[in-house]
Amino acid sequence: xxxxxxxxxxxxxxxxxxxxxxxxxxxxxxxxxxxxxxxxxxxxxxxxxxxxxxxxxxxxxxxxxxxxxxxxxxxxxxxxxxxxxxxxxxxxxxxxxxxxxxxxxxxxxxxxxxxxxxxxxxxxxxxxxxxxxxxxxxxxxxxxxxxxxxxxxxxxxxxxxxxxxxxxxxxxxxxxxxxxxxxxxxxxxxxxxxxxxxxxxxxxxxxxxxxxxxxxxxxxxxxxxxxxxxxxxxxxxxxxxxxxxxxxxxxxxxxxxxxxxxxxxxxxxxxxxxxxxxxxxxxx
Numbered sequence: 001x002x003x004x005x006x007x008x009x010x011x012x013x014x015x016x017x018x019x020x021x022x023x024x025x026x027x028x029x030x031x032x033x034x035x036x037x038x039x040x041x042x043x044x045x046x047x048x049x050x051x052x053x054x055x056x057x058x059x060x061x062x063x064x065x066x067x068x069x070x071x072x073x074x075x076x077x078x079x080x081x082x083x084x085x086x087x088x089x090x091x092x093x094x095x096x097x098x099x100x101x102x103x104x105x106x107x108x109x110x111x112x113x114x115x116x117x118x119x120x121x122x123x124x125x126x127x128x129x130x131x132x133x134x135x136x137x138x139x140x141x142x143x144x145x146x147x148x149x150x151x152x153x154x155x156x157x158x159x160x161x162x163x164x165x166x167x168x169x170x171x172x173x174x175x176x177x178x179x180x181x182x183x184x185x186x187x188x189x190x191x192x193x194x195x196x197x198x199x200x201x202x203x204x205x206x207x208x209x210x211x212x213x214x215x216x217x218x219x220x221x222x223x224x225x226x227x228x229x230x231x232x233x234x235x236x237x238x239x240x241x242x243x244x245x246x247x248x249x250x251x252x253x254x255x256x257x258x259x260x261x262x263x264x265x266x267x268x269x270x271x272x273x274x275x276x277x278x279x280x281x282x283x284x
Contacts, residue, residue: 004081006074006114011081014115023111025094028102029150031111032056033092036075037121037244041085042283043075045244048207052147053093059146061104062095065112078116087119088245092149121247122276130252130264131167131241135230136160138171138178145201154181168241170254176227178202180241183249184209187228188238188267195232198225208242208275215274221267230254238265240272247279248272 003014025031034053037044050068057064066074075089091114098105140153157169158181170185171178178197179185184206186196194216199205216223233239237260239251248271250264259265 003116004078005116006078006112008111008113011077017113019111019113020097022097022099023094024096024098024105024108025092025111025149027100029148030060030062031092031094031149032060032062032147033090033149034147035244036089036091037247037279038079038084038087038089038116039122039280039283041079043072043079043089044279044283045207045211046072046075046284048210049244052205052207053091056146056148057093059143060095060148062093063110065093065110071112074112074114078114082116084116084118086121087117089114089116094149119245121245124246124249126167127246127249127272128264130250130262130268132165132253133168133170133180133241133251134161134164134166134255135172135177135233136169138173140171143201144178144204145199147204157181166253170233172230173202176229177233179204180243183241183243183246185233186212186240186242187233187236188240188265189232190237192222192237192267194221194223194267194271195228196223196225197227206242208244208247211278212242212248212271212275215278216271219270219274221271233257238268240268242275248275 004011005014005017007017034049036046036049094111096108096110098108136157161169168180170180177185188194233254234257241249250268252262
C-alpha cells in the first residue's frame with residue numbers, strides 16, 4: 001500500500017506525485033524544509049518547527065505557501081490518511097517553478113510538498129546501544145542557521161561515516177566541533193557539565209536542542225553553551241546528539257576514542273528520558 005503525499009494542494013498516491021522540472025528547489029536547492037516527529041499519532045514540537053520555518057523563509061526572502069493553521073491541517077490529514085502512529089512528517093517549501101535563471105523570479109508561486117515516514121523513535125536500537133561518530137572537516141556554507149534543502153555536504157559526510165564503519169559524523173571548523181550531519185552535538189565533562197555549541201550562523205538552531213536545554217535546566221543539570229574541541233570530545237565522559245528524528249541519541253565512540261564504558265551513560269539516558277516524557281505530554 002502506497003503512502004498518500006501532499007503536493008501543492010492535492011493529496012495523491014506517492015507514485016503519482018509530480019513536481020515541475022523547473023522548480024527552483026530542483027534546479028538551485030532554493031528551498032527550505034522541516035521535519036516534525038510524531039508520537040501516538042500526534043505532532044511533537046510542531047509550533048516551534050513552524051516558527052523556524054518562518055525564519056528560514058524570511059532569511060531567503062521566500063513567500064510562505066500557507067499559514068501555520070493551514071500547514072498543520074495538512075500535516076494532521078497526512079498522519080490520518082497514512083495511519084501514522086510513530087515517525088515523522090517532512091515538509092518542503094521552494095520558491096516555486098520558473099524558467100532557469102540565477103536571479104529570483106519576479107512572479108512564482110511557492111511550492112509546498114509533504115510526506116510521512118514511519119520510524120521507530122522511542123525504542124530505536126541505536127538509542128539503547130549508542131552510536132559511533134567520526135570527525136570530518138565542515139565544508140558547508142556559512143548560513144547553517146537556515147534549514148535549506150542544500151544537503152549534499154551532509155549527505156557526503158554521512159556516506160563517509162558509513163564507509164568507515166561509523167553511524168554518523170561530527171564536523172570540525174576552525175579547530176572546534178560545529179555539529180553533526182543532521183543533529184546538534186553535546187558532550188558531558190568529568191564534573192557533569194553538559195556542553196553544546198552556542199547559537200550562531202555556524203549551526204542549525206535545533207528545535208530538539210532548544211527543548212532539551214529546557215528540560216536540562218528544569219532538572220537542575222549544568223549546561224554551558226560554548227564551542228568545544230575534538231580533544232575535549234575525546235576526553236568527555238559522555239556525548240550525545242539531538243534531532244527531531246532521533247530525540248536524544250547517546251554517542252559512545254568518537255573517531256578511535258571510546259567514551260566512558262562504551263555504552264550510553266547516565267546523563268544521556270536521563271536527558272533522553274526527560275525529553276521523551278515532555279514530548280509525550282506536549283504532543284498535539
